[in-house]
Amino acid sequence: AQSVTQPDIHITVSEGASLELRCNYSYGATPYLFWYVQSPGQGLQLLLKYFSGDTLVQGIKGFEAEFKRSQSSFNLRKPSVHWSDAAEYFCAVGDQSSGSARQLTFGSGTQLTVLP
């Protein structure tokens, strides 16, 4: 069965600093990979996704993520964090063999705090 691990429960960075949120997955084949963001009191919003092709994917709000098959990782990055980026971030892996949304597995999330 597929699984997702987000090792960092909480990360604090200063505004303007760079950011990297870690995501490791366990899956037998090439997965579908996603990053979602959840602002306080809101639902989840899709930041970016990887299905195939270029392993560096660009998303909304200046985020990017890199798929590294050898490390089973899909880390999220942003070169310069803004105060509005404070939120909870979720990595998710999907089953490429079926493509079914019901096979989407989410990590437990990383809470990002941004200091002024």
Next chain:
Amino acid sequence: ETGVTQTPRHLVMGMTNKKSLKCEQHLGHNAMYWYKQSAKKPLELMFVYNFKEQTENNSVPSRFSPECPNSSHLFLHLHTLQPEDSALYLCASSLGTTVYNSPLHFGNGTRLTVT
């Protein structure tokens, strides 16, 4: 505006009450979902509907009863809940049920507290 509207935003109910959560999507999607989000736990998929037909029940207790009268509306009927059912309940929709071409769009959730 997310395109997926959930009401109410907050709900407090006793264990003997009966209440319903409502979800409406304005995106023309065909699939709708209920997820449960508990503190510090991964999102748990509860139910999936595609073209009004239930295609997935993820071993959810019968005290949760979904209803999907059409592709735009989804309800979650609640009765005799337990305190451990307190959580954020998220509704989502997608054009189809294959994640590679129809990503999930989430509502803002209903924060449920069972007393």
